[in-house]
Amino acid sequence: METSSELAREVPIVSARYARMLIRFLEKRGVRCQSLLAKTGIAGSTLENPDAWLSMNQTIEILRQTDWLMTDERAAFEFGQQLDLPSHGLLGFAVLGQQHPRRLVGMIVQYLRVGLPLMDMELESSGSTFRIKLVDTWGVGDLQPCLSKIYMGSIHRISCQVCSHFRFQFNFPSALPVDEWQLLAPGCDFEFNAAETEVTMPLKEAPAPNRNDNLQFLMARTQHQRVRGRPSANETLAQVRDLIMSQPGRPCTTENIARRLDISARTLRQHLASANTSFRALRNEIRENFATLYLQDTNVPLESIADKLGFSDQAGFTKAYRSWTGKTPGEVRRDHRE
Template sequence: METSDQLALEVPIISARYARRLIHFMERRGVKRQAILAHAELPDAILENPDASISMAQVTSLLDRTEWLMTDERAPFQFGQELDLLSHGLLGFAVLGQENPRQLISMIVQYLRVGLPLMDMELSSSGTTFQIRLVDTWALGPLRPCLTKIYMGSIQRIAAQVCSHFEIQFDFGTALEPHAWMALASNCEFRFNAPVSQITMPLAGRPVQGDNAGLQFLLARNRNPAEERPRQADETVMQVRELIMSQPGRPCTTENVSRRLGMSTRTLRQHLASAGTSFRELRNSIREDFATLYLRDTNVSLESIAEKLGFSNQAGFTKAYRAWTGTTPGDVRRQSRKGE
């Protein structure tokens, strides 16, 4: 893999829990841990630390090794299928709190971008059909098919809560017959040598809440106290939240959102007011959720977080976050490092 910024490869960017789960997956397939870690550049101290993060260089060394040891080209997709909601940490808690299918799909994309930033994703929709296209931003080279399969398997597993059928396209080939891939998921149609790698899924209904739905820590739950709203107002709030989540930075303004919804800013404000909220409240709630996720589950710098969320500088972000939560971003990050 080649990149113009070699330093970026050494920055810890994802939780080591993904490495641990991959090693356990391989061990269940009869591959010894020592064989996996022989050339993976992952010391035991990192793997045994529940709060540790690993760099892109360590990710690629581990994937290089495990892919070489895999005897089935479907194994990466199967590993992805094992990455259910709670496997993604804060993503799981956030998605468990969503009762709207459209919000759930949008959440999957936004939180995977933060918690597992090894590939980017482009979300688009037409009616009730959604498409997620994977984008290689790290110049992964030979490892791209392996990582693509992992992402597709996990997206399929999570989105199965609200989608009953999937069309999965890969921009690379396969040596297996179609029925071999169909055996992984009867509700999936697999296509290879496609122009792009993407997953298409029509919504089938509402998420099925599990026993863990009552967890108190649901990061992305809409905290507005008005639980019962008129359907039209609730739909407007949902659409605005979805647009804000897709682009929470500086371009996310009342004017831009109202234009994308095909209404005037005055009409948008009236709809939100009738729902008991405002654009500012919705945007700040989402900004707070994303900021907390970045602070607790990533090593992204405070300056970068501020920029991603639309603040002109770190000081402005710190002031806003303290107003939202009563604590500072630095305090949240320090507490997370102590395992609190």
């Protein structure tokens, strides 16, 4: 009799577009598509279907063949670097990243946690520095190095416009010297045989020269507030948004957020009231945005989305989403695919 864990591995959860991109990447390196799919049981017609989804078991088989066929241990990281915002279906976040660099990292992590659920990610921030740790929740075993490099390569590609000096740490060895890895990510640090697989990356001190007046104003305002040393209500509002977006689930409460900001819950409520909002309103706004993104751009089951967003069950999620939008999650998903 199959266990619930075994059944979960057969549920279609990963968009086939990732497999298509991986095949194109390997074909440029002389690997034939037939060789990659030989032992996976996946038909080429499935990958040609723009709406196709793969199960965890199918994805693992593709990655196993990929890991065996790759001759350069850096190739997985390099493939990850090709997974930019449009590749993940996140082109709309490019504008967000230009105008609100602090929010980009949190939103991307939250989306990938559900949209590409091969590994989980834990996001922490301290000041202007972010730390993302990868967590193997599926027990992928010997494929963990391959997956970790893909994720880290993509995180580097997505975040390099707003973050600087990446420090990559991997909990497995490498036969290559560090300078060989730095050819893929100049100016970055690489460490192997570390205790955890994680990346640390601070926001850039100044925006890239893209003539974006909104971004210049944002950075100037942030610098002014840092010099004054007295956080305003608007600054607290931005910090609260960042923290909610990094983890909108059950641990996201007024008390927990206040503790992370080193203020009392009462002071937090006063700051948010001064900014004409509340913790509940902020959290619901972010939950609604994430929920709509997942419903339209992923095939993740509703109960999984509900759990990730902090609801105790699917019914509670459906009731809340209908109160926000006037539609049920199922209606939004069906309407988007018609």
